[in-house]
Amino acid sequence: MSVRVRFAPSPTGFLHIGNVHTALFNWLFARHEGGESRLRIENTDTSREVAEATEQIQESLRWLGLDWDGELTFQLDRMERCREEAQRLLDEGHAYEDEGAIRIRMPDEGVTGWTDLIRGHIEYPNDKLEDLVAVRADGRPTYNFASPIEDWLDGITHVLRGEDHISNTPKQIRILEALGAPLPEYGHLANILGDDGRKLSKRHGDVTVEEFRADGYIPEALFNFLALLGWSYDDKTTVMSREELVERFTLDRVGASPAVFDYAKLDWLNGVYLRALPLDEYANRLVTYLREQGYDWDEELVRRAAPLVQEKIATLREFPAFAGFLFARPEATAVDGAVLPAAADALGAVEPFESDRIEAALRELAERLGLKPRDAFQPIRLAVTGSSVSPGLFESLELLGKEESLARIAGSGRGGPSGSSAR
Protein backbone atom coordinates (compact mmCIF):
# COMPACT_ATOMS: atom_id res chain seq x y z
CA MET A 1 0.00 0.00 0.00
CA SER A 2 1.26 3.41 -0.93
CA VAL A 3 2.06 5.91 1.77
CA ARG A 4 -0.38 8.67 2.60
CA VAL A 5 0.13 11.19 5.37
CA ARG A 6 -1.64 14.29 6.48
CA PHE A 7 -0.86 17.57 8.14
CA ALA A 8 -3.77 18.78 10.24
CA PRO A 9 -3.39 22.27 11.69
CA SER A 10 -6.23 24.04 13.42
CA PRO A 11 -7.03 27.39 11.84
CA THR A 12 -6.24 29.56 14.81
CA GLY A 13 -3.92 31.98 13.07
CA PHE A 14 -0.40 31.98 11.74
CA LEU A 15 1.51 28.73 11.37
CA HIS A 16 3.76 28.06 14.32
CA ILE A 17 7.23 26.89 13.42
CA GLY A 18 6.75 23.77 15.54
CA ASN A 19 3.75 22.81 13.44
CA VAL A 20 5.67 23.57 10.29
CA HIS A 21 8.36 21.21 11.47
CA THR A 22 5.75 18.49 11.76
CA ALA A 23 4.37 19.38 8.35
CA LEU A 24 7.86 19.23 6.88
CA PHE A 25 8.61 15.78 8.25
CA ASN A 26 5.30 14.48 6.96
CA TRP A 27 6.00 16.00 3.59
CA LEU A 28 9.56 14.72 3.37
CA PHE A 29 8.44 11.25 4.32
CA ALA A 30 5.63 11.23 1.78
CA ARG A 31 7.77 12.60 -1.02
CA HIS A 32 10.60 10.21 -0.24
CA GLU A 33 8.21 7.28 -0.36
CA GLY A 34 6.49 8.54 -3.45
CA GLY A 35 3.27 8.82 -1.49
CA GLU A 36 0.72 11.52 -0.84
CA SER A 37 0.62 14.38 1.62
CA ARG A 38 -2.77 15.77 2.54
CA LEU A 39 -3.78 19.00 4.19
CA ARG A 40 -6.68 18.94 6.58
CA ILE A 41 -8.01 21.86 8.54
CA GLU A 42 -9.26 20.88 11.96
CA ASN A 43 -11.95 23.43 12.37
CA THR A 44 -14.40 22.01 14.82
CA ASP A 45 -15.45 25.50 15.73
CA THR A 46 -17.07 27.64 13.10
CA SER A 47 -15.33 30.90 13.69
CA ARG A 48 -15.15 33.88 11.38
CA GLU A 49 -11.35 33.69 11.52
CA VAL A 50 -11.29 30.36 9.76
CA ALA A 51 -11.27 31.62 6.20
CA GLU A 52 -8.37 33.98 6.79
CA ALA A 53 -6.37 31.59 8.90
CA THR A 54 -6.87 28.83 6.37
CA GLU A 55 -5.62 31.07 3.61
CA GLN A 56 -2.72 32.14 5.77
CA ILE A 57 -1.72 28.55 6.50
CA GLN A 58 -1.72 27.69 2.83
CA GLU A 59 0.30 30.77 1.99
CA SER A 60 2.94 29.84 4.55
CA LEU A 61 3.13 26.25 3.33
CA ARG A 62 3.39 27.38 -0.27
CA TRP A 63 6.13 29.84 0.58
CA LEU A 64 8.13 27.03 2.13
CA GLY A 65 7.43 24.79 -0.82
CA LEU A 66 5.35 22.28 1.12
CA ASP A 67 2.66 21.39 -1.36
CA TRP A 68 -0.13 18.95 -0.73
CA ASP A 69 -2.08 16.43 -2.75
CA GLY A 70 -5.76 16.66 -3.44
CA GLU A 71 -8.14 19.27 -2.15
CA LEU A 72 -7.69 20.45 1.37
CA THR A 73 -10.41 19.12 3.62
CA PHE A 74 -12.21 20.51 6.61
CA GLN A 75 -12.99 18.52 9.68
CA LEU A 76 -16.27 20.34 9.94
CA ASP A 77 -17.46 18.68 6.73
CA ARG A 78 -17.19 15.30 8.35
CA MET A 79 -19.28 15.97 11.43
CA GLU A 80 -22.31 14.17 10.12
CA ARG A 81 -20.33 11.09 9.24
CA CYS A 82 -18.82 11.11 12.72
CA ARG A 83 -22.28 11.17 14.28
CA GLU A 84 -23.31 8.24 12.12
CA GLU A 85 -20.30 6.25 13.25
CA ALA A 86 -21.07 7.10 16.85
CA GLN A 87 -24.60 5.90 16.38
CA ARG A 88 -23.29 2.67 14.93
CA LEU A 89 -21.04 2.21 17.93
CA LEU A 90 -24.07 2.78 20.10
CA ASP A 91 -26.06 0.18 18.20
CA GLU A 92 -23.23 -2.31 18.42
CA GLY A 93 -22.75 -1.78 22.10
CA HIS A 94 -19.33 -0.21 21.88
CA ALA A 95 -20.68 3.03 23.20
CA TYR A 96 -23.38 4.24 25.51
CA GLU A 97 -25.24 7.43 26.23
CA ASP A 98 -24.23 9.51 29.20
CA GLU A 99 -26.19 12.70 30.01
CA GLY A 100 -26.80 13.30 26.35
CA ALA A 101 -23.26 12.65 25.25
CA ILE A 102 -22.04 9.43 23.65
CA ARG A 103 -19.19 7.69 25.39
CA ILE A 104 -17.06 4.92 24.00
CA ARG A 105 -16.24 1.97 26.19
CA MET A 106 -12.56 1.52 26.86
CA PRO A 107 -11.00 -1.66 28.23
CA ASP A 108 -10.10 -1.65 31.92
CA GLU A 109 -7.44 -4.30 31.91
CA GLY A 110 -4.32 -5.01 29.96
CA VAL A 111 -2.44 -2.55 27.87
CA THR A 112 -2.81 -0.83 24.55
CA GLY A 113 0.40 -0.66 22.66
CA TRP A 114 1.85 0.10 19.29
CA THR A 115 5.24 0.21 17.65
CA ASP A 116 5.96 3.85 17.28
CA LEU A 117 7.76 4.73 14.07
CA ILE A 118 10.36 6.73 15.91
CA ARG A 119 10.23 5.53 19.49
CA GLY A 120 9.79 1.82 19.22
CA HIS A 121 7.27 -0.05 21.30
CA ILE A 122 5.04 2.02 23.56
CA GLU A 123 2.54 0.58 25.99
CA TYR A 124 -0.18 2.34 27.81
CA PRO A 125 -2.06 0.78 30.71
CA ASN A 126 -5.75 0.44 29.91
CA ASP A 127 -6.91 1.29 33.40
CA LYS A 128 -5.78 4.84 32.61
CA LEU A 129 -8.15 4.97 29.69
CA GLU A 130 -11.47 6.52 30.54
CA ASP A 131 -14.57 5.94 28.51
CA LEU A 132 -14.19 8.95 26.33
CA VAL A 133 -16.81 11.23 24.93
CA ALA A 134 -17.15 10.76 21.19
CA VAL A 135 -20.04 13.12 20.65
CA ARG A 136 -20.89 15.96 22.97
CA ALA A 137 -24.36 16.55 24.31
CA ASP A 138 -24.74 19.30 21.72
CA GLY A 139 -24.01 16.85 18.92
CA ARG A 140 -20.45 17.94 18.10
CA PRO A 141 -17.94 15.11 17.83
CA THR A 142 -14.79 15.55 19.92
CA TYR A 143 -11.31 15.80 18.50
CA ASN A 144 -10.23 12.36 19.67
CA PHE A 145 -13.17 10.84 17.87
CA ALA A 146 -13.17 12.90 14.71
CA SER A 147 -9.46 12.79 14.07
CA PRO A 148 -9.02 9.01 13.79
CA ILE A 149 -12.21 8.76 11.77
CA GLU A 150 -10.86 11.26 9.31
CA ASP A 151 -7.57 9.42 9.12
CA TRP A 152 -9.54 6.34 8.31
CA LEU A 153 -11.79 8.02 5.73
CA ASP A 154 -8.78 9.59 4.07
CA GLY A 155 -6.86 6.35 3.98
CA ILE A 156 -4.00 7.78 6.03
CA THR A 157 -1.31 5.14 6.39
CA HIS A 158 1.12 6.98 8.66
CA VAL A 159 0.25 9.46 11.36
CA LEU A 160 3.28 11.62 12.11
CA ARG A 161 2.52 14.19 14.76
CA GLY A 162 3.87 15.90 17.83
CA GLU A 163 4.76 13.97 20.95
CA ASP A 164 2.02 15.69 22.88
CA HIS A 165 -0.28 13.28 21.05
CA ILE A 166 1.32 10.16 22.48
CA SER A 167 -1.30 9.81 25.17
CA ASN A 168 -4.08 10.28 22.63
CA THR A 169 -2.83 7.41 20.54
CA PRO A 170 -4.11 4.53 22.70
CA LYS A 171 -7.54 6.15 22.76
CA GLN A 172 -7.58 6.56 19.03
CA ILE A 173 -6.39 3.04 18.49
CA ARG A 174 -9.27 1.74 20.60
CA ILE A 175 -11.73 3.88 18.71
CA LEU A 176 -10.52 2.62 15.38
CA GLU A 177 -10.70 -0.95 16.61
CA ALA A 178 -14.25 -0.46 17.82
CA LEU A 179 -15.06 0.98 14.42
CA GLY A 180 -13.51 -2.00 12.71
CA ALA A 181 -11.18 0.33 10.86
CA PRO A 182 -7.58 -0.45 9.94
CA LEU A 183 -4.90 1.13 12.10
CA PRO A 184 -2.38 3.53 10.64
CA GLU A 185 1.21 3.49 11.78
CA TYR A 186 2.00 6.13 14.36
CA GLY A 187 5.14 8.15 14.79
CA HIS A 188 5.61 10.85 17.39
CA LEU A 189 8.00 13.68 16.73
CA ALA A 190 9.78 15.47 19.54
CA ASN A 191 8.95 19.06 20.37
CA ILE A 192 10.97 22.07 19.31
CA LEU A 193 12.12 24.05 22.30
CA GLY A 194 13.43 27.53 23.02
CA ASP A 195 16.89 28.04 24.44
CA ASP A 196 15.52 27.85 27.96
CA GLY A 197 14.31 24.32 27.35
CA ARG A 198 10.71 25.35 27.27
CA LYS A 199 8.36 25.14 24.35
CA LEU A 200 9.21 27.67 21.69
CA SER A 201 7.22 30.82 22.17
CA LYS A 202 7.13 34.44 21.17
CA ARG A 203 9.65 35.58 23.74
CA HIS A 204 12.32 33.39 22.19
CA GLY A 205 12.12 35.23 18.89
CA ASP A 206 10.30 34.50 15.67
CA VAL A 207 7.81 31.67 15.93
CA THR A 208 5.54 31.90 12.92
CA VAL A 209 6.51 31.34 9.33
CA GLU A 210 5.38 34.85 8.52
CA GLU A 211 7.75 36.28 11.10
CA PHE A 212 10.71 34.43 9.70
CA ARG A 213 9.77 35.60 6.27
CA ALA A 214 9.44 39.20 7.38
CA ASP A 215 12.81 38.96 9.10
CA GLY A 216 14.53 38.16 5.86
CA TYR A 217 15.01 34.43 6.00
CA ILE A 218 14.59 32.59 2.74
CA PRO A 219 12.52 29.43 2.46
CA GLU A 220 15.26 27.07 1.34
CA ALA A 221 17.31 27.96 4.42
CA LEU A 222 14.44 27.55 6.83
CA PHE A 223 13.51 24.32 5.10
CA ASN A 224 17.02 22.90 5.45
CA PHE A 225 17.35 24.12 9.01
CA LEU A 226 14.07 22.61 10.13
CA ALA A 227 14.94 19.30 8.52
CA LEU A 228 18.01 19.10 10.72
CA LEU A 229 15.99 19.44 13.89
CA GLY A 230 15.45 15.86 14.94
CA TRP A 231 16.82 14.33 11.79
CA SER A 232 20.26 13.93 10.30
CA TYR A 233 21.64 12.31 7.20
CA ASP A 234 25.02 11.29 8.49
CA ASP A 235 27.78 12.58 10.71
CA LYS A 236 28.90 15.43 8.50
CA THR A 237 26.35 16.70 6.05
CA THR A 238 24.59 19.93 6.92
CA VAL A 239 23.69 21.84 3.79
CA MET A 240 21.23 19.96 1.62
CA SER A 241 18.93 21.04 -1.17
CA ARG A 242 15.25 20.25 -1.13
CA GLU A 243 15.84 17.44 -3.60
CA GLU A 244 18.64 15.93 -1.56
CA LEU A 245 16.51 16.10 1.54
CA VAL A 246 13.66 14.28 -0.17
CA GLU A 247 16.01 11.66 -1.46
CA ARG A 248 17.72 11.11 1.88
CA PHE A 249 14.94 11.48 4.41
CA THR A 250 14.03 8.33 6.27
CA LEU A 251 12.15 7.82 9.50
CA ASP A 252 14.78 5.57 11.00
CA ARG A 253 17.06 8.58 11.23
CA VAL A 254 14.56 10.72 13.09
CA GLY A 255 15.45 11.24 16.73
CA ALA A 256 13.11 11.07 19.68
CA SER A 257 14.62 13.74 21.87
CA PRO A 258 13.50 17.37 21.80
CA ALA A 259 15.62 19.90 19.91
CA VAL A 260 16.37 23.48 20.81
CA PHE A 261 15.79 25.98 18.04
CA ASP A 262 19.14 27.68 17.51
CA TYR A 263 18.53 31.07 15.90
CA ALA A 264 22.26 31.68 15.48
CA LYS A 265 22.63 28.58 13.38
CA LEU A 266 19.63 29.53 11.27
CA ASP A 267 21.28 32.91 10.63
CA TRP A 268 24.42 31.17 9.48
CA LEU A 269 22.52 28.77 7.22
CA ASN A 270 20.47 31.59 5.76
CA GLY A 271 23.71 33.35 4.94
CA VAL A 272 25.02 30.24 3.25
CA TYR A 273 21.94 30.06 1.03
CA LEU A 274 21.92 33.77 0.32
CA ARG A 275 25.55 33.73 -0.75
CA ALA A 276 24.99 30.71 -2.95
CA LEU A 277 22.26 32.38 -5.00
CA PRO A 278 23.11 33.49 -8.54
CA LEU A 279 23.50 37.24 -8.55
CA ASP A 280 20.35 38.04 -10.48
CA GLU A 281 18.32 35.71 -8.34
CA TYR A 282 19.78 37.30 -5.26
CA ALA A 283 18.74 40.68 -6.56
CA ASN A 284 15.25 39.38 -7.25
CA ARG A 285 14.87 38.16 -3.69
CA LEU A 286 16.08 41.46 -2.36
CA VAL A 287 13.71 43.45 -4.53
CA THR A 288 10.77 41.24 -3.61
CA TYR A 289 11.59 41.32 0.05
CA LEU A 290 11.96 45.09 0.21
CA ARG A 291 8.71 45.54 -1.65
CA GLU A 292 6.93 43.21 0.76
CA GLN A 293 8.34 45.14 3.64
CA GLY A 294 7.05 48.41 2.28
CA TYR A 295 10.21 50.04 0.96
CA ASP A 296 9.74 51.99 -2.23
CA TRP A 297 13.41 52.22 -3.09
CA ASP A 298 14.52 52.45 -6.66
CA GLU A 299 14.60 48.91 -7.98
CA GLU A 300 17.46 49.52 -10.35
CA LEU A 301 19.59 50.85 -7.53
CA VAL A 302 18.67 47.91 -5.32
CA ARG A 303 19.82 45.59 -8.07
CA ARG A 304 23.08 47.44 -8.45
CA ALA A 305 23.59 47.34 -4.69
CA ALA A 306 22.90 43.62 -4.48
CA PRO A 307 26.41 42.44 -5.35
CA LEU A 308 27.88 44.79 -2.78
CA VAL A 309 25.98 43.13 0.06
CA GLN A 310 25.59 39.51 -0.91
CA GLU A 311 28.77 38.39 0.81
CA LYS A 312 28.09 40.50 3.84
CA ILE A 313 24.61 40.02 5.22
CA ALA A 314 22.99 36.87 6.55
CA THR A 315 19.37 37.94 6.29
CA LEU A 316 17.62 40.20 3.81
CA ARG A 317 16.41 42.23 6.69
CA GLU A 318 19.89 43.57 7.27
CA PHE A 319 19.89 45.32 3.93
CA PRO A 320 18.18 48.56 4.92
CA ALA A 321 20.50 49.20 7.85
CA PHE A 322 23.55 48.10 5.91
CA ALA A 323 22.97 49.74 2.56
CA GLY A 324 20.26 52.27 3.31
CA PHE A 325 22.77 55.09 2.85
CA LEU A 326 22.55 54.47 -0.88
CA PHE A 327 18.92 55.52 -0.87
CA ALA A 328 18.90 58.36 1.60
CA ARG A 329 21.59 60.62 2.92
CA PRO A 330 22.55 59.50 6.42
CA GLU A 331 22.55 61.70 9.48
CA ALA A 332 25.67 63.82 9.56
CA THR A 333 28.21 62.12 11.76
CA ALA A 334 31.05 63.73 13.62
CA VAL A 335 34.23 62.49 11.98
CA ASP A 336 37.88 63.16 12.36
CA GLY A 337 37.97 64.68 8.94
CA ALA A 338 41.60 65.51 8.45
CA VAL A 339 41.83 63.49 5.25
CA LEU A 340 38.47 64.55 3.91
CA PRO A 341 39.51 67.66 1.96
CA ALA A 342 42.33 65.81 0.27
CA ALA A 343 40.02 62.91 -0.42
CA ALA A 344 37.51 65.26 -1.98
CA ASP A 345 40.22 66.64 -4.23
CA ALA A 346 41.41 63.22 -5.21
CA LEU A 347 37.90 61.96 -5.92
CA GLY A 348 37.00 65.07 -7.82
CA ALA A 349 39.66 64.23 -10.35
CA VAL A 350 38.51 60.65 -10.88
CA GLU A 351 36.97 60.16 -14.28
CA PRO A 352 35.10 58.01 -15.04
CA PHE A 353 33.83 57.61 -11.49
CA GLU A 354 34.23 53.84 -11.25
CA SER A 355 35.30 51.70 -8.36
CA ASP A 356 38.67 50.57 -9.63
CA ARG A 357 39.65 54.10 -10.52
CA ILE A 358 38.33 55.35 -7.22
CA GLU A 359 40.34 52.73 -5.42
CA ALA A 360 43.49 53.63 -7.29
CA ALA A 361 43.05 57.30 -6.49
CA LEU A 362 42.36 56.74 -2.82
CA ARG A 363 45.20 54.31 -2.37
CA GLU A 364 47.52 56.74 -4.04
CA LEU A 365 46.24 59.41 -1.69
CA ALA A 366 46.82 57.26 1.39
CA GLU A 367 50.32 56.53 0.31
CA ARG A 368 51.00 60.19 -0.35
CA LEU A 369 49.78 61.09 3.12
CA GLY A 370 51.67 58.23 4.71
CA LEU A 371 48.48 56.74 6.09
CA LYS A 372 47.58 53.11 6.42
CA PRO A 373 44.69 52.29 4.11
CA ARG A 374 42.47 51.68 7.09
CA ASP A 375 43.17 55.06 8.60
CA ALA A 376 42.69 56.85 5.35
CA PHE A 377 39.50 55.10 4.28
CA GLN A 378 37.58 54.88 7.48
CA PRO A 379 36.85 58.62 7.80
CA ILE A 380 35.63 58.63 4.22
CA ARG A 381 33.43 55.65 4.89
CA LEU A 382 31.96 57.36 7.90
CA ALA A 383 31.31 60.58 6.04
CA VAL A 384 29.73 58.86 3.07
CA THR A 385 27.80 56.00 4.63
CA GLY A 386 27.22 57.38 8.09
CA SER A 387 28.58 54.21 9.59
CA SER A 388 31.88 52.52 10.35
CA VAL A 389 30.43 49.35 8.86
CA SER A 390 29.38 49.28 5.24
CA PRO A 391 29.68 47.57 1.89
CA GLY A 392 32.97 48.04 0.05
CA LEU A 393 33.84 51.71 0.03
CA PHE A 394 34.92 52.07 -3.58
CA GLU A 395 31.90 50.33 -4.99
CA SER A 396 29.67 52.34 -2.69
CA LEU A 397 31.17 55.59 -3.90
CA GLU A 398 30.63 54.54 -7.49
CA LEU A 399 26.99 53.80 -6.85
CA LEU A 400 26.44 57.08 -5.11
CA GLY A 401 28.06 58.95 -7.93
CA LYS A 402 30.67 61.65 -7.79
CA GLU A 403 28.40 64.53 -7.00
CA GLU A 404 26.62 62.92 -4.08
CA SER A 405 29.85 61.45 -2.74
CA LEU A 406 31.59 64.79 -2.73
CA ALA A 407 28.57 66.43 -1.19
CA ARG A 408 28.60 63.99 1.67
CA ILE A 409 32.31 64.36 2.17
CA ALA A 410 31.93 68.09 2.27
CA GLY A 411 29.47 67.49 5.06
CA SER A 412 26.74 69.75 3.79
CA GLY A 413 26.72 69.68 0.09
CA ARG A 414 24.06 70.56 -2.38
CA GLY A 415 22.24 67.88 -4.22
CA GLY A 416 19.61 65.61 -2.82
CA PRO A 417 19.89 61.98 -1.95
CA SER A 418 20.14 59.80 -4.97
CA GLY A 419 17.12 57.70 -4.17
CA SER A 420 13.75 58.26 -2.67
CA SER A 421 13.36 57.86 1.05
CA ALA A 422 12.37 54.78 2.92
CA ARG A 423 8.95 53.74 4.07
Next chain:
RNA sequence: GCCCCCGUCGACUAGCGGUCCAGGUCACGGCCCUUUCAAGGCCGUAGCGCGGGUUCGAAUCCCGCCGGGGGCACCA
Protein backbone atom coordinates in the same frame (compact mmCIF):
# COMPACT_ATOMS: atom_id res chain seq x y z
C1' G B 1 -0.61 12.52 42.46
C1' C B 2 -0.90 8.90 38.32
C1' C B 3 0.61 7.58 33.25
C1' C B 4 3.80 8.21 29.03
C1' C B 5 8.15 10.12 26.48
C1' C B 6 13.16 11.97 26.54
C1' G B 7 18.64 12.44 28.50
C1' U B 8 26.35 12.68 23.87
C1' C B 9 30.25 19.46 23.72
C1' G B 10 26.53 26.05 25.28
C1' A B 11 23.20 24.39 20.59
C1' C B 12 21.96 20.73 16.38
C1' U B 13 23.79 16.00 15.96
C1' A B 14 27.07 11.20 14.43
C1' G B 15 27.60 6.92 17.30
C1' C B 16 23.19 1.29 16.78
C1' G B 17 29.46 -3.63 22.06
C1' G B 18 35.71 -3.17 20.37
C1' U B 19 38.05 0.87 14.48
C1' C B 20 35.65 6.54 20.12
C1' C B 21 41.40 8.74 25.29
C1' A B 22 33.91 10.21 21.03
C1' G B 23 33.43 12.72 14.76
C1' G B 24 30.85 16.98 11.97
C1' U B 25 28.19 21.80 12.02
C1' C B 26 26.70 26.53 14.68
C1' A B 27 28.25 29.51 18.60
C1' C B 28 32.71 30.88 21.33
C1' G B 29 38.39 31.97 21.60
C1' G B 30 43.14 32.67 18.86
C1' C B 31 45.92 33.39 14.33
C1' C B 32 45.99 34.53 8.98
C1' C B 33 43.78 37.38 4.99
C1' U B 34 41.83 42.36 4.79
C1' U B 35 39.43 49.47 3.13
C1' U B 36 35.12 48.52 7.67
C1' C B 37 31.91 44.40 8.18
C1' A B 38 31.34 39.89 6.41
C1' A B 39 33.17 35.72 3.76
C1' G B 40 37.34 32.40 3.58
C1' G B 41 41.72 29.53 5.65
C1' C B 42 44.24 27.37 9.96
C1' C B 43 44.24 26.17 15.18
C1' G B 44 41.73 25.66 19.77
C1' U B 45 38.19 25.34 24.27
C1' A B 46 34.13 22.15 25.25
C1' G B 47 30.29 16.48 25.92
C1' C B 48 28.62 10.49 26.85
C1' G B 49 23.38 13.09 33.90
C1' C B 50 24.45 9.65 38.36
C1' G B 51 24.85 4.71 40.51
C1' G B 52 24.69 -0.34 39.95
C1' G B 53 24.93 -4.51 36.87
C1' U B 54 25.84 -7.83 32.04
C1' U B 55 30.47 -8.50 29.20
C1' C B 56 37.23 -9.96 28.03
C1' G B 57 35.34 -5.02 26.53
C1' A B 58 29.65 -0.07 27.19
C1' A B 59 28.31 6.38 25.03
C1' U B 60 26.21 1.91 23.00
C1' C B 61 22.51 -3.71 26.53
C1' C B 62 19.61 -4.22 31.57
C1' C B 63 17.91 -2.05 36.39
C1' G B 64 17.44 1.97 39.72
C1' C B 65 17.89 7.11 40.64
C1' C B 66 18.05 12.08 39.19
C1' G B 67 16.74 15.74 35.71
C1' G B 68 13.62 17.69 31.68
C1' G B 69 9.12 17.44 28.85
C1' G B 70 4.13 15.91 27.72
C1' G B 71 -0.65 13.97 29.06
C1' C B 72 -4.62 12.88 32.58
C1' A B 73 -11.49 17.71 29.36
C1' C B 74 -18.44 17.11 26.62
C1' C B 75 -10.01 21.63 24.13
C1' A B 76 -7.54 20.66 19.70
